[in-house]
Amino acid sequence: MRKVFEVELSSQDGFCEELTLPATPYALLDAVEKLELADGEAPQWELLSAFDAGYIFQHMDQDNGSLSELNALARQFARLSESEITIFEGLAAMERIPMGQSVPLSRLIDLVYSTDCCHLVEGVVTDAQLGRFCAENGFIPEAEGLSDEAFALLDFGKIGRDFREAEGGVFTRGGYVQRREELKQVYKTLDLTLEKPDYTLLAETASGVQIKLPGLVGVTVVDEPAQCLDCAAPSLIGLTAMVSTLDMLARRLTELDGELTKYKAVLEATGYEDISRALTLADELDRYRFDPEPREPDEVAAGHLKGLLPEEELAALLSHVNLYRYGQAVMEQDGGKLTGYGYVQPSIGPSQDMEQGQESDEMRMM
Numbered sequence: 001m002r003k004v005f006e007v008e009l010s011s012q013d014g015f016c017e018e019l020t021l022p023a024t025p026y027a028l029l030d031a032v033e034k035l036e037l038a039d040g041e042a043p044q045w046e047l048l049s050a051f052d053a054g055y056i057f058q059h060m061d062q063d064n065g066s067l068s069e070l071n072a073l074a075r076q077f078a079r080l081s082e083s084e085i086t087i088f089e090g091l092a093a094m095e096r097i098p099m100g101q102s103v104p105l106s107r108l109i110d111l112v113y114s115t116d117c118c119h120l121v122e123g124v125v126t127d128a129q130l131g132r133f134c135a136e137n138g139f140i141p142e143a144e145g146l147s148d149e150a151f152a153l154l155d156f157g158k159i160g161r162d163f164r165e166a167e168g169g170v171f172t173r174g175g176y177v178q179r180r181e182e183l184k185q186v187y188k189t190l191d192l193t194l195e196k197p198d199y200t201l202l203a204e205t206a207s208g209v210q211i212k213l214p215g216l217v218g219v220t221v222v223d224e225p226a227q228c229l230d231c232a233a234p235s236l237i238g239l240t241a242m243v244s245t246l247d248m249l250a251r252r253l254t255e256l257d258g259e260l261t262k263y264k265a266v267l268e269a270t271g272y273e274d275i276s277r278a279l280t281l282a283d284e285l286d287r288y289r290f291d292p293e294p295r296e297p298d299e300v301a302a303g304h305l306k307g308l309l310p311e312e313e314l315a316a317l318l319s320h321v322n323l324y325r326y327g328q329a330v331m332e333q334d335g336g337k338l339t340g341y342g343y344v345q346p347s348i349g350p351s352q353d354m355e356q357g358q359e360s361d362e363m364r365m366m
Contacts, residue, residue, distance in 0.1 A: 004074035005057075006049040009067065011035040015295070017340065018048070022075035024230035024237060025197045028067070032194065033261070034340045043067050053077070055173075056089045057108075059096050065105035068192040073105055076112045083122070083174070084115040090177025091118065093170045106187045114183040122175040130176055131160030139163070201250035202230040203243060211243060213250035221247075233264050233278070241275035249275060252282040262290040265341035292342035297327030300343055304330045 005021040009031055019031045032043050045067050050057045080088060091111040095103045103111075124130050135143040135154060143154060164170075169178040199212035203226040210229065215221055223244045228236050232253045241249075256263055263281070266288050272278060294300045301323040305314055331337065336345030 002078040003051050004077050007045045008048055009035055009043045009045050011037050012041060021071050022078050023071055026230050026232055027234040030234045056092055059102050061102040061104045068194050069105040072190055072192060073109050073112060083120055086172050086174035087115040087118045087120050087177050088112055089172045090170045109187045110183055110185060113186040117181045117183050119178045119180050120175050124176040125171050127160035128157040130164060131156030134159060134163050200232050200254050201246055203246050204229050213247045215247055233267055235267055236278055239275050245275055249279045259285055261341050265290055265339045265344050268339040269337040269344040287347050289345050289347055290342060294343040298323035300330055301327035
């Protein structure tokens with residue numbers, strides 16, 4: 001699916017997370033989980049990039065609207081064809097005329113669903129071109145029956161301008177957009193609740209069939225290769241395996257219950273991106289310790305020292321120690337690794353998996 005937005009999410013406590021939209025339900029929930037929001041707190045978002053469509057969204061209202069609304073807009077925009085994107089650009093331009101005001105997300109959602117309510121004349125980008133198009137296609141009765149010489153003397157610029165102003169149409173870089181019927185009111189009908197979907201893993205076969213997993217007991221599904229479209233462990237999205245393997249993983253993730261966050265952290269720390277290994281890893285969580293609190297090396301250091309020193313000695317020492325470098329040393333000694341979910345370290349000695357994950361990170365940085 002086409003990437004539409006890159007956003008930075010943040011919480012009142014200063015946690016930040018970057019996310020590409022449109023995001024799947026679990027990817028959205030996962031990003032919000034990492035922010036550690038307080039009860040009733042909504043994630044704040046800032047638009048970092050609109051990829052190849054920034055010219056359309058330059059007047060989007062970025063001070064209001066929820067993350068779910070922005071994702072809904074991105075999801076529908078990603079489905080548009082090139083001609084539909086041109087129409088959407090025109091509709092967005094109409095909303096900015098004449099005040100140049102920012103356009104609310106709710107309105108943009110209605111617009112992105114209303115591209116079939118408009119007519120596009122591709123390649124027509126000036127009043128003169130529009131006037132000639134109208135005259136040649138029977139929209140100007142006075143031009144009917146004129147000789148070629150008389151036709152060439154017509155003021156096509158004025159004809160096009162009068163036609164455009166009467167219709168309320170606009171020019172875009174791809175052509176002329178004219179609204180031919182009332183726009184759809186879709187926003188009010190959408191369910192924008194941020195909630196867990198009715199599956200643990202969503203797979204899609206090569207033929208485009210989508211399968212919600214774990215499957216129902218007693219229901220036979222053809223065992224064929226499939227891609228993970230969405231998953232309670234979002235780092236596995238995009239990977240492929242046989243449906244039977246994906247189903248086993250989905251069942252195992254369902255059983256993890258309270259240890260799902262730890263599983264996602266260990267999965268990130270070990271660096272494995274293979275469905276079969278991810279399935280095995282779900283049964284090896286006791287090989288790792290997980291602390292959701294540390295997010296930076298200095299927090300690892302503070303936690304380590306807190307377990308070694310009395311509170312008075314710790315308070316006296318903290319101002320004299322480079323906690324960041326000390327935390328790095330602790331992580332190296334423990335074979336631990338920071339993830340977006342917290343701190344992961346092997347239960348007994350450095351884990352080969354963790355070392356392999358570290359090597360993979362180093363290779364990607366080279």
